[in-house]
Amino acid sequence: xxxxxxxxxxxxxxxxxxxxxxxxxxxxxxxxxxxxxxxxxxxxxxxxxxxxxxxxxxxxxxxxxxxxxxxxxxxxxxxxxxxxxxxxxxxxxxxxxxxxxxxxxxxxxxxxxxxxxxxxxxxxxxxxxxxxxxxxxxxxxxxxxxxxxxxxxxxxxxxxxxxxxxxxxxxxxxxxxxxxxxxxxxxxxxxxxxxxxxxxxxxxxxxxxxxxxxxxxxxxxxxxxxxxxxxxxxxxxxxxxxxxxxxxxxxxxxxxxxxxxxxxxxxxxxxxxxxxxxxxxxxxxxxxxxxxxxxxxxxxxxxxxxxxx
Amino acid sequence: xxxxxxxxxxxxxxxxxxxxxxxxxxxxxxxxxxxxxxxxxxxxxxxxxxxxxxxxxxxxxxxxxxxxxxxxxxxxxxxxxxxxxxxxxxxxxxxxxxxxxxxxxxxxxxxxxxxxxxxxxxxxxxxxxxxxxxxxxxxxxxxxxxxxxxxxxxxxxxxxxxxxxxxxxxxxxxxxxxxxxxxxxxxxxxxxxxxxxxxxxxxxxxxxxxxxxxxxxxxxxxxxxxxxxxxxxxxxxxxxxxxxxxxxxxxxxxxxxxxxxxxxxxxxxxxxxxxxxxxxxxxxxxxxxxxxxxxxxxxxxxxxxxxxxxxxxxxxxxxxxxxxxxxxxxxxxxxxxxxxxxxxxxxxxxxxxxxxxxxxxxxxxxxxxxxxxxxxxxxxxxxxxxxxxxxxxxxxx
Numbered sequence: 001x002x003x004x005x006x007x008x009x010x011x012x013x014x015x016x017x018x019x020x021x022x023x024x025x026x027x028x029x030x031x032x033x034x035x036x037x038x039x040x041x042x043x044x045x046x047x048x049x050x051x052x053x054x055x056x057x058x059x060x061x062x063x064x065x066x067x068x069x070x071x072x073x074x075x076x077x078x079x080x081x082x083x084x085x086x087x088x089x090x091x092x093x094x095x096x097x098x099x100x101x102x103x104x105x106x107x108x109x110x111x112x113x114x115x116x117x118x119x120x121x122x123x124x125x126x127x128x129x130x131x132x133x134x135x136x137x138x139x140x141x142x143x144x145x146x147x148x149x150x151x152x153x154x155x156x157x158x159x160x161x162x163x164x165x166x167x168x169x170x171x172x173x174x175x176x177x178x179x180x181x182x183x184x185x186x187x188x189x190x191x192x193x194x195x196x197x198x199x200x201x202x203x204x205x206x207x208x209x210x211x212x213x214x215x216x217x218x219x220x221x222x223x224x225x226x227x228x229x230x231x232x233x234x235x236x237x238x239x240x241x242x243x244x245x246x247x248x249x250x251x252x253x254x255x256x257x258x259x260x261x262x263x264x265x266x267x268x269x270x271x272x273x274x275x276x277x278x279x280x281x282x283x284x285x286x287x288x289x290x291x292x293x294x295x296x297x298x299x300x301x302x303x304x305x306x307x308x309x
Numbered sequence: 310x311x312x313x314x315x316x317x318x319x320x321x322x323x324x325x326x327x328x329x330x331x332x333x334x335x336x337x338x339x340x341x342x343x344x345x346x347x348x349x350x351x352x353x354x355x356x357x358x359x360x361x362x363x364x365x366x367x368x369x370x371x372x373x374x375x376x377x378x379x380x381x382x383x384x385x386x387x388x389x390x391x392x393x394x395x396x397x398x399x400x401x402x403x404x405x406x407x408x409x410x411x412x413x414x415x416x417x418x419x420x421x422x423x424x425x426x427x428x429x430x431x432x433x434x435x436x437x438x439x440x441x442x443x444x445x446x447x448x449x450x451x452x453x454x455x456x457x458x459x460x461x462x463x464x465x466x467x468x469x470x471x472x473x474x475x476x477x478x479x480x481x482x483x484x485x486x487x488x489x490x491x492x493x494x495x496x497x498x499x500x501x502x503x504x505x506x507x508x509x510x511x512x513x514x515x516x517x518x519x520x521x522x523x524x525x526x527x528x529x530x531x532x533x534x535x536x537x538x539x540x541x542x543x544x545x546x547x548x549x550x551x552x553x554x555x556x557x558x559x560x561x562x563x564x565x566x567x568x569x570x571x572x573x574x575x576x577x578x579x580x581x582x583x584x585x586x587x588x589x590x591x592x593x594x595x596x597x598x599x600x601x602x603x604x605x606x607x608x609x610x611x612x613x614x615x616x617x618x619x620x621x622x623x624x625x626x627x628x629x630x631x632x633x634x635x636x637x638x639x640x641x642x643x644x645x646x647x648x649x650x651x652x653x654x655x656x657x658x659x660x661x662x663x664x665x666x667x668x669x670x671x672x673x674x675x676x677x678x679x680x681x682x683x684x685x686x687x688x689x690x691x692x693x694x695x696x697x698x699x700x701x702x703x704x705x706x
Contacts (some may be wrong), residue, residue, distance in 0.1 A: 081399075117497055119493075124691075126454045145452060
């Protein structure tokens, strides 16, 4: 493993404050407080619902829910593998197969008509980002990536870079994964080191990172700081059994959710953490090795003091 | 640069065919689409597929071309490169699904077969490319739909400019010309149904446009610091000068009516470069040939360019190659660079009766000689994600 981390040091992060946290672990979450455009509800699949709920919670805890985020806020989001429910597939295939298997003739005649037009919206990886942007009027830059926890660190790196460069004041750094469905369960069943479907979790988490000057200016609630992080990569041949990395993840100072939550483990765990230092380290199955160290604090108003950078 | 496209699988052929105004659109041959509302697409032809998932095969081919062209004179720094790639939706095989159901949910025994059975994860091409070219920096994967290709180039540009990567393979790949891909877009009524005249179906900014034509392909670029490329004697095609992206925060399938997000993305690309809108010589438009995109993009370009708006050529590559979805921005950036190098602007073919709401100079029908220093290349995604990259002609010094 190449341990040459692409690191961010304390200096480059000293003006970045955690001012909000939110998470959900089920699609059965309360969306009503956050849905500013109710007509979009019909387009939302479970990953969209969870992403908006987690972002809404985080913005609420940061005191940013009741104002448009506008151009000085960015979204940095890791989305899990594309979900597809078994019921939808069954509906499609019962109208698209014959005794010989898949029939393009039946598909174009019947199966195609069995698909709900809304289904297309509900599985797209960029739709959680759309729903967050439209419900919180977020117009700034973005990085929408997929599919694992390693990519969340690339999103975190991008957010910190834009905050440090004063291009944005507020960054929503989050992840969402709808994994309890046929297609994602199938994926984790066939990889080099399979994950049982019982371990797969649905979830979403969101952190609000904020420029210290901006946070102090609005007397924002301070909840913590990112002290350090690093990310490295080791290329591998995905078709060689012995080369595929074994995923592992470790938290100290906080308790992660039990199970496999894809890219969501870090924001969910930080959401649940008490005061103190939290260290996260992971080896992802896509070859990324990353770590971060956070100082989670008792809630207090951000000011331009040494404590807050 | 490396490209796999409906009108050529080398950059030279691709650019020559663009400038000649050749259409890559024809009847769908990859499956029997005879009962679908849209039966036409811009398919990639005449390329051996090294992989079942076409977009992965395209990505490997385009990356290989770009790397070979870049290292013709001398090698790139080993182990200091990164991959930034825009990826389309995962390929789902309905044939495999039928087999899977009939076999009682049995999986193939070998890892390679399992990883490509039923559904191929799009990110499978990331380790394949990274391993082949020894790219050891953490890869950046972009899934911002139609903006993904431009986002991939822009993000790689920032990594190289900021000194975090010594070089980058940047680009995107996509192929949705399969039953579920075409079916999904048909259900949204997004595709042109001008099936009887395929080569005339993609007509950006024309009054008679009626949707986009699905295309497929990949584009990859090698990016590195200017001084490094000069030192090793590499052929330099262009400079990346700036990049910006934005959210519309408006409608799920319709752009902001004033082109707010589109304007912001272009504005941010210029600000990133420290370049004035007065210096723009050409815009490679997103230009989808959909009723909603084209007039809104026109509004945004007018706002950006002000009084010069009608003097600046605006061309739409999709008129010839259709909409490559996640790969569009990467292939269109190569189109813009290739044309800029030759001192020409490619045409927007099929623009016969301009929509009154689209009143810029779209270079209708025929290519035109036009010296360009700065070109904006736009990609505006379904779901309101907008990206723009500013390209600069390399003047040899």
